[in-house]
Amino acid sequence: MILRTFTGMSMTIRDISRLVRLKSTLSSYFDETGKTGVILKSMSTDIFENLAFEDWIHDHVNLQNRSVLFLWRNAPAVVIGRHQNPWQECNLGLMRRMGIPLARRRSGGGTVFHDLGNINMTFFTSKKKYDRHKNLSVVTGALKELRPNLDVQATDRFDILLNGHYKISGTAAKLGRAAAYHHCTLLCSADRTTLSSVLKSTCEGIKSNATPSVPSPVKNLLDEDPTLDSNTIMEAIASRYNVEFGFDSPVITIDPSNETLLPGIHKMTHELRSWEWVYGRTPKFSISTDFVVDEMSDINVTLNIEIKNGIVESCLLDIPHDWLHPETLKEFCSLLTGSKFCPNETAVLIASFMRANHESNELTTKIHNLFEKVVSVM
Ligand SMILES: Nc1ncnc2c1ncn2[C@@H]1O[C@H](COP(=O)(O)OC(=O)CCCC[C@@H]2CCSS2)[C@@H](O)[C@H]1O
CATH class of the missing domain: 3.30.930.10 (Bira Bifunctional Protein; Domain 2)
Structure with a gap:
Protein backbone atom coordinates (compact mmCIF):
# COMPACT_ATOMS: atom_id res chain seq x y z
CA MET A 1 0.00 0.00 0.00
CA TYR A 279 28.47 23.63 -2.37
CA GLY A 280 28.47 24.97 -5.93
CA ARG A 281 25.57 27.35 -5.23
CA THR A 282 27.59 29.26 -2.63
CA PRO A 283 27.81 32.97 -3.48
CA LYS A 284 31.32 33.97 -4.58
CA PHE A 285 33.72 34.34 -1.64
CA SER A 286 37.37 34.66 -0.69
CA ILE A 287 39.52 33.37 2.16
CA SER A 288 42.58 35.12 3.44
CA THR A 289 44.37 33.29 6.21
CA ASP A 290 47.79 32.63 7.76
CA PHE A 291 49.20 29.36 9.02
CA VAL A 292 52.45 27.80 10.10
CA VAL A 293 53.37 25.14 7.57
CA ASP A 294 56.55 23.85 9.17
CA GLU A 295 56.41 23.89 12.98
CA MET A 296 60.11 22.97 13.32
CA SER A 297 61.38 26.03 11.52
CA ASP A 298 58.32 28.20 12.16
CA ILE A 299 57.57 28.84 8.48
CA ASN A 300 54.57 31.15 8.11
CA VAL A 301 52.37 31.04 5.03
CA THR A 302 49.62 33.36 3.79
CA LEU A 303 46.85 31.86 1.66
CA ASN A 304 44.59 34.01 -0.50
CA ILE A 305 41.99 32.09 -2.39
CA GLU A 306 38.91 33.10 -4.37
CA ILE A 307 36.02 30.70 -4.93
CA LYS A 308 33.20 31.10 -7.44
CA ASN A 309 30.46 28.47 -7.85
CA GLY A 310 32.49 26.29 -5.47
CA ILE A 311 35.44 26.31 -7.89
CA VAL A 312 38.83 27.84 -7.06
CA GLU A 313 39.12 30.91 -9.26
CA SER A 314 42.50 32.05 -8.00
CA CYS A 315 44.99 30.80 -5.45
CA LEU A 316 47.96 32.70 -4.07
CA LEU A 317 50.36 31.34 -1.47
CA ASP A 318 52.96 33.55 0.10
CA ILE A 319 55.82 31.26 1.14
CA PRO A 320 59.54 32.02 1.71
CA HIS A 321 61.37 31.13 -1.51
CA ASP A 322 64.06 29.23 0.34
CA TRP A 323 61.40 26.88 1.77
CA LEU A 324 59.68 26.02 -1.51
CA HIS A 325 60.98 26.80 -4.98
CA PRO A 326 58.76 29.47 -6.65
CA GLU A 327 58.25 27.22 -9.69
CA THR A 328 56.98 24.33 -7.54
CA LEU A 329 54.74 26.74 -5.67
CA LYS A 330 53.37 28.08 -8.94
CA GLU A 331 52.60 24.56 -10.08
CA PHE A 332 50.90 23.77 -6.76
CA CYS A 333 48.67 26.86 -7.06
CA SER A 334 47.79 26.30 -10.70
CA LEU A 335 46.82 22.73 -9.82
CA LEU A 336 44.19 24.03 -7.40
CA THR A 337 42.94 26.73 -9.76
CA GLY A 338 39.88 25.51 -11.65
CA SER A 339 39.27 22.60 -9.26
CA LYS A 340 36.44 22.10 -6.77
CA PHE A 341 37.08 23.64 -3.34
CA CYS A 342 36.76 20.19 -1.84
CA PRO A 343 39.14 17.92 0.11
CA ASN A 344 38.54 14.82 -2.01
CA GLU A 345 39.21 16.46 -5.34
CA THR A 346 42.25 18.29 -3.93
CA ALA A 347 43.64 15.06 -2.46
CA VAL A 348 43.48 13.35 -5.86
CA LEU A 349 45.19 16.29 -7.59
CA ILE A 350 47.95 16.55 -4.98
CA ALA A 351 48.56 12.79 -5.07
CA SER A 352 49.22 12.88 -8.81
CA PHE A 353 51.33 16.02 -8.36
CA MET A 354 53.45 14.23 -5.75
CA ARG A 355 53.89 11.20 -8.01
CA ALA A 356 55.09 13.44 -10.84
CA ASN A 357 57.36 15.53 -8.60
CA HIS A 358 58.95 12.92 -6.40
CA GLU A 359 62.39 14.55 -6.32
CA SER A 360 63.15 14.06 -2.64
CA ASN A 361 61.48 12.97 0.56
CA GLU A 362 61.95 16.48 1.87
CA LEU A 363 59.92 17.97 -0.99
CA THR A 364 57.22 15.31 -0.59
CA THR A 365 56.92 16.14 3.12
CA LYS A 366 56.69 19.85 2.40
CA ILE A 367 53.98 19.42 -0.25
CA HIS A 368 52.14 17.07 2.06
CA ASN A 369 52.24 19.61 4.94
CA LEU A 370 51.09 22.38 2.64
CA PHE A 371 48.26 20.21 1.32
CA GLU A 372 47.10 19.37 4.88
CA LYS A 373 46.92 23.05 5.80
CA VAL A 374 45.11 24.10 2.63
CA VAL A 375 42.63 21.22 2.94
CA SER A 376 41.91 22.14 6.57
CA VAL A 377 40.07 25.27 5.39
CA MET A 378 37.90 23.30 2.92
N1 LIG B 1 16.65 22.89 14.78
C1 LIG B 1 16.74 24.14 15.23
N2 LIG B 1 15.62 24.77 15.64
C2 LIG B 1 15.68 26.04 16.11
N3 LIG B 1 16.81 26.75 16.19
C3 LIG B 1 17.94 26.17 15.80
C4 LIG B 1 17.96 24.83 15.30
N4 LIG B 1 19.24 24.53 14.98
C5 LIG B 1 19.96 25.62 15.27
N5 LIG B 1 19.20 26.62 15.75
C6 LIG B 1 19.57 27.98 16.17
O1 LIG B 1 19.13 28.90 15.16
C7 LIG B 1 20.26 29.65 14.65
C8 LIG B 1 20.04 30.03 13.20
O2 LIG B 1 18.96 30.91 13.16
P1 LIG B 1 18.54 31.68 11.83
O3 LIG B 1 17.41 32.59 12.21
O4 LIG B 1 19.73 32.29 11.19
O5 LIG B 1 18.03 30.55 10.84
C9 LIG B 1 16.90 29.80 11.05
O6 LIG B 1 16.34 29.73 12.11
C10 LIG B 1 16.47 29.02 9.82
C11 LIG B 1 15.32 28.10 10.06
C12 LIG B 1 15.14 27.17 8.89
C13 LIG B 1 14.01 26.22 9.10
C14 LIG B 1 13.85 25.20 7.99
C15 LIG B 1 12.68 24.31 8.23
C16 LIG B 1 12.79 23.01 7.49
S1 LIG B 1 14.32 22.80 6.73
S2 LIG B 1 15.26 24.17 7.78
C17 LIG B 1 21.43 28.74 14.89
O7 LIG B 1 22.66 29.43 14.90
C18 LIG B 1 21.09 28.15 16.26
O8 LIG B 1 21.36 29.09 17.27
Whole structure:
Protein backbone atom coordinates (compact mmCIF):
# COMPACT_ATOMS: atom_id res chain seq x y z
CA MET A 1 0.00 0.00 0.00
CA ILE A 2 1.35 3.39 -0.96
CA LEU A 3 -0.10 5.36 1.91
CA ARG A 4 -1.13 4.22 5.32
CA THR A 5 -2.94 5.87 8.16
CA PHE A 6 -1.36 6.97 11.36
CA THR A 7 -2.65 8.03 14.80
CA GLY A 8 -6.24 8.16 16.00
CA MET A 9 -7.50 10.10 12.99
CA SER A 10 -7.84 7.64 10.21
CA MET A 11 -7.96 7.97 6.49
CA THR A 12 -11.26 6.75 5.09
CA ILE A 13 -11.32 3.31 3.48
CA ARG A 14 -12.66 4.95 0.33
CA ASP A 15 -9.64 7.25 0.15
CA ILE A 16 -7.22 4.37 0.52
CA SER A 17 -8.94 2.07 -1.96
CA ARG A 18 -9.08 4.91 -4.47
CA LEU A 19 -5.34 5.35 -4.22
CA VAL A 20 -4.58 1.67 -4.44
CA ARG A 21 -6.99 1.13 -7.30
CA LEU A 22 -5.85 4.14 -9.28
CA LYS A 23 -2.18 3.66 -8.49
CA SER A 24 -2.40 7.37 -9.08
CA THR A 25 0.05 10.15 -8.53
CA LEU A 26 -0.37 12.22 -5.39
CA SER A 27 -1.56 15.24 -7.36
CA SER A 28 -4.31 13.33 -9.13
CA TYR A 29 -5.30 11.87 -5.75
CA PHE A 30 -5.73 15.42 -4.45
CA ASP A 31 -7.86 16.36 -7.43
CA GLU A 32 -9.88 13.13 -7.15
CA THR A 33 -10.76 13.56 -3.50
CA GLY A 34 -11.24 17.31 -3.78
CA LYS A 35 -9.86 17.78 -0.27
CA THR A 36 -8.96 21.37 0.62
CA GLY A 37 -6.76 20.53 3.58
CA VAL A 38 -4.36 17.59 3.71
CA ILE A 39 -1.89 16.50 6.40
CA LEU A 40 1.05 14.36 5.30
CA LYS A 41 3.76 12.77 7.39
CA SER A 42 7.01 11.48 5.94
CA MET A 43 8.15 7.91 6.55
CA SER A 44 11.66 8.94 5.50
CA THR A 45 14.32 10.49 7.72
CA ASP A 46 16.55 11.38 4.77
CA ILE A 47 16.98 15.16 4.56
CA PHE A 48 17.35 15.14 0.76
CA GLU A 49 14.23 13.01 0.19
CA ASN A 50 12.20 15.24 2.47
CA LEU A 51 13.43 18.48 0.91
CA ALA A 52 12.73 17.02 -2.54
CA PHE A 53 9.19 16.15 -1.43
CA GLU A 54 8.65 19.80 -0.48
CA ASP A 55 9.77 20.83 -3.98
CA TRP A 56 7.53 18.21 -5.53
CA ILE A 57 4.42 19.43 -3.68
CA HIS A 58 5.29 23.02 -4.54
CA ASP A 59 5.74 22.23 -8.23
CA HIS A 60 3.05 19.58 -8.82
CA VAL A 61 0.11 20.22 -6.52
CA ASN A 62 -2.46 22.84 -7.36
CA LEU A 63 -2.38 24.94 -4.20
CA GLN A 64 -4.86 27.58 -5.32
CA ASN A 65 -7.73 26.17 -3.30
CA ARG A 66 -5.83 23.73 -1.17
CA SER A 67 -3.52 23.75 1.86
CA VAL A 68 -1.08 21.03 2.86
CA LEU A 69 0.74 20.47 6.14
CA PHE A 70 3.80 18.25 5.86
CA LEU A 71 5.35 16.80 9.05
CA TRP A 72 8.85 15.36 8.89
CA ARG A 73 11.97 14.49 10.87
CA ASN A 74 15.51 13.73 9.82
CA ALA A 75 18.52 11.75 10.90
CA PRO A 76 21.31 14.18 11.94
CA ALA A 77 21.86 16.81 9.24
CA VAL A 78 22.85 20.44 8.86
CA VAL A 79 20.57 22.53 6.65
CA ILE A 80 21.78 25.82 5.22
CA GLY A 81 19.68 28.52 3.56
CA ARG A 82 19.63 29.00 -0.21
CA HIS A 83 22.04 31.95 -0.20
CA GLN A 84 24.48 30.79 2.47
CA ASN A 85 28.13 29.83 2.62
CA PRO A 86 28.69 26.42 4.30
CA TRP A 87 32.36 27.18 5.04
CA GLN A 88 31.20 30.25 6.97
CA GLU A 89 28.35 28.49 8.78
CA CYS A 90 29.50 25.11 9.93
CA ASN A 91 32.34 22.84 10.93
CA LEU A 92 32.55 20.81 7.73
CA GLY A 93 35.52 18.73 8.92
CA LEU A 94 33.68 17.60 12.04
CA MET A 95 30.52 16.87 10.03
CA ARG A 96 32.52 14.67 7.64
CA ARG A 97 34.09 12.81 10.56
CA MET A 98 30.68 12.34 12.19
CA GLY A 99 28.98 11.38 8.91
CA ILE A 100 26.52 14.29 9.19
CA PRO A 101 25.33 15.44 5.75
CA LEU A 102 25.03 19.04 4.66
CA ALA A 103 21.92 20.07 2.74
CA ARG A 104 21.06 23.34 1.01
CA ARG A 105 17.36 24.13 1.00
CA ARG A 106 15.52 26.29 -1.55
CA SER A 107 14.26 28.75 1.05
CA GLY A 108 16.35 31.62 2.42
CA GLY A 109 17.49 32.24 5.99
CA GLY A 110 20.04 30.69 8.32
CA THR A 111 21.61 27.36 9.23
CA VAL A 112 19.98 24.82 11.55
CA PHE A 113 20.77 21.38 12.90
CA HIS A 114 18.27 18.53 12.56
CA ASP A 115 18.06 15.13 14.20
CA LEU A 116 15.20 12.86 15.26
CA GLY A 117 14.64 15.11 18.29
CA ASN A 118 13.69 17.97 15.96
CA ILE A 119 10.32 18.17 14.19
CA ASN A 120 9.90 20.01 10.89
CA MET A 121 6.63 21.37 9.59
CA THR A 122 5.92 22.75 6.13
CA PHE A 123 2.78 24.78 5.54
CA PHE A 124 1.88 24.92 1.83
CA THR A 125 -0.72 27.41 0.64
CA SER A 126 -1.51 29.68 -2.26
CA LYS A 127 0.61 32.81 -2.17
CA LYS A 128 -2.53 34.71 -1.22
CA LYS A 129 -3.18 32.58 1.87
CA TYR A 130 0.50 32.51 3.00
CA ASP A 131 0.42 33.53 6.69
CA ARG A 132 3.38 32.70 8.92
CA HIS A 133 1.76 34.17 12.05
CA LYS A 134 -1.23 31.88 11.68
CA ASN A 135 0.99 28.86 11.06
CA LEU A 136 3.13 29.54 14.12
CA SER A 137 -0.01 29.99 16.19
CA VAL A 138 -0.90 26.40 15.21
CA VAL A 139 2.40 25.32 16.80
CA THR A 140 2.18 27.46 19.94
CA GLY A 141 -1.55 26.63 20.28
CA ALA A 142 -0.83 22.90 20.09
CA LEU A 143 1.91 23.18 22.73
CA LYS A 144 -0.33 25.20 25.05
CA GLU A 145 -3.11 22.67 24.62
CA LEU A 146 -0.71 19.92 25.67
CA ARG A 147 0.88 21.88 28.53
CA PRO A 148 -1.04 25.07 29.43
CA ASN A 149 1.83 26.36 31.58
CA LEU A 150 4.41 26.40 28.78
CA ASP A 151 5.63 29.91 27.98
CA VAL A 152 6.00 29.76 24.19
CA GLN A 153 5.72 32.78 21.96
CA ALA A 154 6.38 33.64 18.33
CA THR A 155 8.65 36.64 17.72
CA ASP A 156 8.67 39.36 15.04
CA ARG A 157 11.28 37.35 13.11
CA PHE A 158 9.09 34.24 13.30
CA ASP A 159 11.21 32.33 15.79
CA ILE A 160 9.39 30.65 18.67
CA LEU A 161 10.92 31.35 22.07
CA LEU A 162 10.57 29.36 25.25
CA ASN A 163 10.47 31.42 28.46
CA GLY A 164 11.03 34.58 26.40
CA HIS A 165 14.67 33.69 25.79
CA TYR A 166 15.40 30.26 24.32
CA LYS A 167 14.77 29.58 20.66
CA ILE A 168 12.84 26.36 20.05
CA SER A 169 11.80 27.05 16.45
CA GLY A 170 13.28 28.76 13.39
CA THR A 171 11.43 29.73 10.22
CA ALA A 172 12.16 30.05 6.52
CA ALA A 173 9.95 30.39 3.47
CA LYS A 174 9.77 30.11 -0.28
CA LEU A 175 7.36 32.24 -2.24
CA GLY A 176 6.69 31.12 -5.76
CA ARG A 177 4.61 32.85 -8.42
CA ALA A 178 1.28 31.49 -7.21
CA ALA A 179 2.12 29.07 -4.40
CA ALA A 180 4.18 29.38 -1.23
CA TYR A 181 5.50 27.38 1.63
CA HIS A 182 6.58 28.28 5.11
CA HIS A 183 8.63 25.70 6.97
CA CYS A 184 9.84 25.68 10.54
CA THR A 185 11.67 23.51 13.04
CA LEU A 186 10.74 22.54 16.59
CA LEU A 187 13.39 21.42 19.05
CA CYS A 188 11.95 18.63 21.20
CA SER A 189 14.94 16.56 22.26
CA ALA A 190 17.74 17.32 19.78
CA ASP A 191 21.38 16.69 20.64
CA ARG A 192 22.39 20.19 21.72
CA THR A 193 26.08 19.32 22.07
CA THR A 194 26.25 18.22 18.44
CA LEU A 195 24.07 21.17 17.40
CA SER A 196 26.47 23.74 18.80
CA SER A 197 29.65 21.97 17.69
CA VAL A 198 28.59 21.49 14.04
CA LEU A 199 27.26 25.05 13.76
CA LYS A 200 30.68 26.53 14.56
CA SER A 201 32.82 27.42 11.55
CA THR A 202 36.54 26.72 11.77
CA CYS A 203 37.34 28.74 8.68
CA GLU A 204 38.93 32.13 9.38
CA GLY A 205 39.22 35.11 7.07
CA ILE A 206 36.16 34.52 4.86
CA LYS A 207 34.88 37.52 2.91
CA SER A 208 31.49 37.05 1.32
CA ASN A 209 28.08 38.62 1.06
CA ALA A 210 26.24 35.35 1.67
CA THR A 211 23.34 35.50 4.16
CA PRO A 212 24.74 35.09 7.68
CA SER A 213 22.86 33.04 10.29
CA VAL A 214 21.57 34.65 13.47
CA PRO A 215 22.74 32.42 16.35
CA SER A 216 20.52 32.22 19.44
CA PRO A 217 20.54 30.32 22.71
CA VAL A 218 18.45 27.18 22.10
CA LYS A 219 16.55 24.78 24.32
CA ASN A 220 14.62 21.54 23.88
CA LEU A 221 10.95 21.36 24.86
CA LEU A 222 11.64 18.10 26.66
CA ASP A 223 14.25 19.77 28.86
CA GLU A 224 11.44 22.02 30.07
CA ASP A 225 8.93 19.19 30.39
CA PRO A 226 10.34 15.63 30.19
CA THR A 227 6.83 14.13 30.11
CA LEU A 228 6.35 15.46 26.55
CA ASP A 229 7.40 13.42 23.52
CA SER A 230 7.81 14.31 19.87
CA ASN A 231 5.07 11.96 18.58
CA THR A 232 2.52 13.49 20.93
CA ILE A 233 3.65 16.96 19.85
CA MET A 234 3.30 16.04 16.16
CA GLU A 235 -0.22 14.69 16.71
CA ALA A 236 -1.19 17.81 18.65
CA ILE A 237 0.09 20.03 15.81
CA ALA A 238 -1.88 17.99 13.26
CA SER A 239 -5.15 18.26 15.16
CA ARG A 240 -4.60 21.96 15.92
CA TYR A 241 -4.03 22.55 12.19
CA ASN A 242 -7.37 20.94 11.38
CA VAL A 243 -9.13 23.05 14.01
CA GLU A 244 -7.45 26.35 13.11
CA PHE A 245 -8.09 25.98 9.37
CA GLY A 246 -11.40 24.11 9.53
CA PHE A 247 -10.12 20.90 7.92
CA ASP A 248 -10.73 17.28 8.86
CA SER A 249 -7.68 15.56 7.42
CA PRO A 250 -6.23 12.37 8.84
CA VAL A 251 -2.45 12.17 9.06
CA ILE A 252 -1.40 10.34 5.91
CA THR A 253 2.00 8.69 5.99
CA ILE A 254 3.88 9.09 2.75
CA ASP A 255 7.03 7.65 1.22
CA PRO A 256 8.88 10.54 -0.46
CA SER A 257 11.01 8.13 -2.50
CA ASN A 258 7.99 6.59 -4.30
CA GLU A 259 8.51 7.47 -7.96
CA THR A 260 5.11 6.07 -9.02
CA LEU A 261 3.24 8.28 -6.63
CA LEU A 262 5.57 11.22 -7.17
CA PRO A 263 6.80 11.17 -10.78
CA GLY A 264 10.12 12.98 -11.10
CA ILE A 265 10.96 12.83 -7.37
CA HIS A 266 14.17 10.82 -7.87
CA LYS A 267 15.64 13.45 -10.14
CA MET A 268 14.73 16.19 -7.65
CA THR A 269 16.34 14.27 -4.78
CA HIS A 270 19.45 13.62 -6.86
CA GLU A 271 19.82 17.32 -7.63
CA LEU A 272 19.54 18.29 -3.96
CA ARG A 273 22.23 15.73 -3.05
CA SER A 274 24.66 16.94 -5.70
CA TRP A 275 27.88 18.75 -4.86
CA GLU A 276 26.95 21.36 -7.46
CA TRP A 277 23.80 22.30 -5.54
CA VAL A 278 25.06 21.94 -1.96
CA TYR A 279 28.47 23.63 -2.37
CA GLY A 280 28.47 24.97 -5.93
CA ARG A 281 25.57 27.35 -5.23
CA THR A 282 27.59 29.26 -2.63
CA PRO A 283 27.81 32.97 -3.48
CA LYS A 284 31.32 33.97 -4.58
CA PHE A 285 33.72 34.34 -1.64
CA SER A 286 37.37 34.66 -0.69
CA ILE A 287 39.52 33.37 2.16
CA SER A 288 42.58 35.12 3.44
CA THR A 289 44.37 33.29 6.21
CA ASP A 290 47.79 32.63 7.76
CA PHE A 291 49.20 29.36 9.02
CA VAL A 292 52.45 27.80 10.10
CA VAL A 293 53.37 25.14 7.57
CA ASP A 294 56.55 23.85 9.17
CA GLU A 295 56.41 23.89 12.98
CA MET A 296 60.11 22.97 13.32
CA SER A 297 61.38 26.03 11.52
CA ASP A 298 58.32 28.20 12.16
CA ILE A 299 57.57 28.84 8.48
CA ASN A 300 54.57 31.15 8.11
CA VAL A 301 52.37 31.04 5.03
CA THR A 302 49.62 33.36 3.79
CA LEU A 303 46.85 31.86 1.66
CA ASN A 304 44.59 34.01 -0.50
CA ILE A 305 41.99 32.09 -2.39
CA GLU A 306 38.91 33.10 -4.37
CA ILE A 307 36.02 30.70 -4.93
CA LYS A 308 33.20 31.10 -7.44
CA ASN A 309 30.46 28.47 -7.85
CA GLY A 310 32.49 26.29 -5.47
CA ILE A 311 35.44 26.31 -7.89
CA VAL A 312 38.83 27.84 -7.06
CA GLU A 313 39.12 30.91 -9.26
CA SER A 314 42.50 32.05 -8.00
CA CYS A 315 44.99 30.80 -5.45
CA LEU A 316 47.96 32.70 -4.07
CA LEU A 317 50.36 31.34 -1.47
CA ASP A 318 52.96 33.55 0.10
CA ILE A 319 55.82 31.26 1.14
CA PRO A 320 59.54 32.02 1.71
CA HIS A 321 61.37 31.13 -1.51
CA ASP A 322 64.06 29.23 0.34
CA TRP A 323 61.40 26.88 1.77
CA LEU A 324 59.68 26.02 -1.51
CA HIS A 325 60.98 26.80 -4.98
CA PRO A 326 58.76 29.47 -6.65
CA GLU A 327 58.25 27.22 -9.69
CA THR A 328 56.98 24.33 -7.54
CA LEU A 329 54.74 26.74 -5.67
CA LYS A 330 53.37 28.08 -8.94
CA GLU A 331 52.60 24.56 -10.08
CA PHE A 332 50.90 23.77 -6.76
CA CYS A 333 48.67 26.86 -7.06
CA SER A 334 47.79 26.30 -10.70
CA LEU A 335 46.82 22.73 -9.82
CA LEU A 336 44.19 24.03 -7.40
CA THR A 337 42.94 26.73 -9.76
CA GLY A 338 39.88 25.51 -11.65
CA SER A 339 39.27 22.60 -9.26
CA LYS A 340 36.44 22.10 -6.77
CA PHE A 341 37.08 23.64 -3.34
CA CYS A 342 36.76 20.19 -1.84
CA PRO A 343 39.14 17.92 0.11
CA ASN A 344 38.54 14.82 -2.01
CA GLU A 345 39.21 16.46 -5.34
CA THR A 346 42.25 18.29 -3.93
CA ALA A 347 43.64 15.06 -2.46
CA VAL A 348 43.48 13.35 -5.86
CA LEU A 349 45.19 16.29 -7.59
CA ILE A 350 47.95 16.55 -4.98
CA ALA A 351 48.56 12.79 -5.07
CA SER A 352 49.22 12.88 -8.81
CA PHE A 353 51.33 16.02 -8.36
CA MET A 354 53.45 14.23 -5.75
CA ARG A 355 53.89 11.20 -8.01
CA ALA A 356 55.09 13.44 -10.84
CA ASN A 357 57.36 15.53 -8.60
CA HIS A 358 58.95 12.92 -6.40
CA GLU A 359 62.39 14.55 -6.32
CA SER A 360 63.15 14.06 -2.64
CA ASN A 361 61.48 12.97 0.56
CA GLU A 362 61.95 16.48 1.87
CA LEU A 363 59.92 17.97 -0.99
CA THR A 364 57.22 15.31 -0.59
CA THR A 365 56.92 16.14 3.12
CA LYS A 366 56.69 19.85 2.40
CA ILE A 367 53.98 19.42 -0.25
CA HIS A 368 52.14 17.07 2.06
CA ASN A 369 52.24 19.61 4.94
CA LEU A 370 51.09 22.38 2.64
CA PHE A 371 48.26 20.21 1.32
CA GLU A 372 47.10 19.37 4.88
CA LYS A 373 46.92 23.05 5.80
CA VAL A 374 45.11 24.10 2.63
CA VAL A 375 42.63 21.22 2.94
CA SER A 376 41.91 22.14 6.57
CA VAL A 377 40.07 25.27 5.39
CA MET A 378 37.90 23.30 2.92
N1 LIG B 1 16.65 22.89 14.78
C1 LIG B 1 16.74 24.14 15.23
N2 LIG B 1 15.62 24.77 15.64
C2 LIG B 1 15.68 26.04 16.11
N3 LIG B 1 16.81 26.75 16.19
C3 LIG B 1 17.94 26.17 15.80
C4 LIG B 1 17.96 24.83 15.30
N4 LIG B 1 19.24 24.53 14.98
C5 LIG B 1 19.96 25.62 15.27
N5 LIG B 1 19.20 26.62 15.75
C6 LIG B 1 19.57 27.98 16.17
O1 LIG B 1 19.13 28.90 15.16
C7 LIG B 1 20.26 29.65 14.65
C8 LIG B 1 20.04 30.03 13.20
O2 LIG B 1 18.96 30.91 13.16
P1 LIG B 1 18.54 31.68 11.83
O3 LIG B 1 17.41 32.59 12.21
O4 LIG B 1 19.73 32.29 11.19
O5 LIG B 1 18.03 30.55 10.84
C9 LIG B 1 16.90 29.80 11.05
O6 LIG B 1 16.34 29.73 12.11
C10 LIG B 1 16.47 29.02 9.82
C11 LIG B 1 15.32 28.10 10.06
C12 LIG B 1 15.14 27.17 8.89
C13 LIG B 1 14.01 26.22 9.10
C14 LIG B 1 13.85 25.20 7.99
C15 LIG B 1 12.68 24.31 8.23
C16 LIG B 1 12.79 23.01 7.49
S1 LIG B 1 14.32 22.80 6.73
S2 LIG B 1 15.26 24.17 7.78
C17 LIG B 1 21.43 28.74 14.89
O7 LIG B 1 22.66 29.43 14.90
C18 LIG B 1 21.09 28.15 16.26
O8 LIG B 1 21.36 29.09 17.27
